[in-house]
Amino acid sequence: MAEPDATRPPNGATGVLVLANGQIVWGRGFGAEGAAVGEVCFNTAMTGYQEVMTDPSYAGQIVNFTFPHIGNVGANSEDEESGNPIALGCIVREDVTEQANFRATQGFDTWLRNNGRIGLAGVDTRALTRAIRVQGAPNGAIAHNAKGEFDIPALHKMAIEWPGLEGMDLAKEVSTLQTYKWEDGLWSLGEGYATHSANPDGPHVVAIDYGLKRNILRNLVSAGARVTVVPATTTFDEVMAHQPDGVFLSNGPGDPAATGEYAVPVIKQLLEIGTPIFGICLGHQLLGLAVGAKTSKMHQGHRGANHPVKRSDDGRVEITSMNHGFAVETATLPDNVEPTHFSLFDGSLAGLRLKDKPAFSVQYHPEASPGPQDSHYLFDQFVSALRK
Template sequence: MADAKASPAPNGATGVLVLADGSVIWGRGFGAEGEAVGEVCFNTSMTGYQEVMTDPSYASQIVTFTFPHIGNVGANYEDLEADNPWALGCVVRQDVTEPSNFRAVQTFVEWMQANDRVGLSGVDTRALTRKIRTEGAPNGVIAYDSRGRFDVEALLRKAREWPGLEGMDLAKDVSCRQMYRWSGGRWSLGEGYAERPHDEALPHVVAIDYGSKRNIFRNLADAGARVTVLPATSSFDEVMAHRPDGIFLSNGPGDPAATGEYAVPVIRKLLDTGKPLFGICLGHQLLGLAVGGRTSKMHQGHRGANHPVKRLADGHVEITSMNHGFAVEKESLPANVRETHISLFDGSNCGMELTDRPAFSVQYHPEASPGPQDSVYLFGKFVDQLEKSR
């Protein structure tokens, strides 16, 4: 890692990552030419890079993949968690090779280019990951120019001027714009995604979309629910107009305290109805705020598909998929909230439930995509609550 004041582009360098502390990391650009500024984080997943890049929770972030062979299975039209990628770009160790997978319809390089996303290869991702773990997730600019022309000082200014994720509400940017009804179940090899028509006889979930992943709705449908999705800014009356049997609070990007300015008052009213409520990731944090707790920015965050979480009720350990940079402060939770799960990496809160109302949430992603499916039972638990409350 060089310093911005003395860092001419080395021969063959067509890409660069410039961090706000002045570090300059050279490599080979791929995907779309251009630049993007955001928070630089790392993800430890060994598979699922398309799901990661299209997860709305990665809005305004540049993802460093710790697994070196990103792109080796190409890209397809099924492994997507949103219509568009939300991660700004990615940093990888090895150059992206031709795909070696029967499901590939294009290369990862072509997919990145088609979706206007910047990639940087040839980077010592272990060193960058250690830096993030030691110093925290920095602001940075990723840039690609096929002719190797970069104004590093200008890129450094952009990195330093970017305000950072703390205090930033991104849910409104990534949320759906209008109500829609979800149809479709989980994917299986040779069959694709299952058909799950909107059956009026099934228990009805109204999902508030703060930046949801599609696989959450697929799992809710497979568990036996019909799902109606509403925008992040929906009011209490707009939610209740759909006569839900229960409410789901989705994952999403940004600072939960900022999103909570408009979301928390609605969630408090929804809790008062006594209807079952289930939250994931940002939805978990917003529920924590709604019951009087606090959230705070984490040093490096949790992002990957191999995070061990302990279920406190019986000591069972679930290997989970995670993607969050903020956490609920467990010490701030009131007496009517029971902590249900904790991270075995750092002891941070990973789940809670209310003792006086049918509401629970988890910080991790039971829908995986990518990741293990140890926690998929939570969707069945929620639908069971819906059935009992009808």
């Protein structure tokens, strides 16, 4: 494909995506005006777009939604997985319409604009998805200008020069800076989020925040735990000062090898003294690194709410939510670690357990909000073990 130039956009185009390989994708901009650069990935979920946009694991990424009708249920504060959108922008097929859900407090367009995030509509998202599947997740610059005025060469330069997620530690950027207690439980219609602060005798879980989703904490609380959240860079001594019964390793963005430079030594010390550990997503990858396995960048990654995972022990299949671009390499697991789950899409490792320590992890998101909920049992399994 020819190098991009400053050719005027087609009539009506107020948004554009410029990929590092020179491909230009025109569309109709919405949300905030401006430009952003990151990795372009795709998500196949039919619901939960607000949860996706606020998932800290999407730091440094632009999300291409394969489901065409994104934004039609509006936005509300209850569905946010963090305090504000983390994903840099989103790409959708159809124009965002007026919200049509009784829980909406504002339109998706307005929500993005108020939070400084860019949207691009009118794109053949399936074609873009096929390109990512063949070529891998590309770097790209997304831009929105109401007048349709763009400096294409400058956007192309942004995409080319962006270093990519490999080798990038983003956990520090999205982690909490302060230690805090968490007391909310799971949400129910008409009642909102349950509060379990009246159960002070539950096992104490210290959750290390590498970019965690709020629904993880809600599941831990609803399973009966008392939860304290600490920053990603918390030391072993600082973790142990909270006298945890167990430690949770959260999801998060970026390259696990980069985050592992400060996280893995802490996890190794926790394993040495036999602290029960449960990890999800990035936490799964960090646990893998701590026991001596290796991680690698995936060609396209897994992102969606319909990923089948097979359990090794009984052969049952769970439908799961996933969001990861790195994976633990099964062949590098040491003898004291056994694989517990595998992806039925590509056979990649989706769970592991130590044979000689009370530690396990999964690559997928058992807390998936809004769903599926096939894997909620893992939180009960972890907290019940702590009680014993």
